[in-house]
Amino acid sequence: MAEWRVAGDGAGNATEKTCAHLPGPVDVSSASALECVDCLVEGSQWVHLRQCLECGEVRCCDQSPRHHATTHYREAAHPLMRSAQPDEEWGWCYVDELFLLAD
Numbered sequence: 001m002a003e004w005r006v007a008g009d010g011a012g013n014a015t016e017k018t019c020a021h022l023p024g025p026v027d028v029s030s031a032s033a034l035e036c037v038d039c040l041v042e043g044s045q046w047v048h049l050r051q052c053l054e055c056g057e058v059r060c061c062d063q064s065p066r067h068h069a070t071t072h073y074r075e076a077a078h079p080l081m082r083s084a085q086p087d088e089e090w091g092w093c094y095v096d097e098l099f100l101l102a103d
């Protein structure tokens with residue numbers, strides 16, 4: 001289980017802002033396969049993958065043509081996600097527009 005904290009604002013600068021959605025119920029070890037199922041259905045291709053920190057669903061990032069992670073946030077109202085890229089350790093709160101880091 002990872003403890004997340006606010007790392008910076010949307011521009012990556014230090015901030016006093018807090019995220020009321022933390023600490024999240026975060027057990028991301030149960031990640032499903034590293035693929036965007038919506039892209040697979042639509043025949044689209046993703047650039048990077050993001051994982052919802054509430055339900056563990058994996059979807060594609062905003063650089064991807066269909067940005068399904070943002071769609072998932074809008075539809076499911078799950079505010080927190082993290083990068084599912086193996087070499088990246090950061091998260092994001094859609095509501096507060098804050099970058100997060102896991103301790």
Ligand SMILES: [Zn+2]
Nearest residue numbers: 019021093096
């Ligand atoms: Zn938040």
Ligand SMILES: [Zn+2]
Nearest residue numbers: 036039060068
């Ligand atoms: Zn997708």
Ligand SMILES: [Zn+2]
Nearest residue numbers: 052054055078
């Ligand atoms: Zn979710």
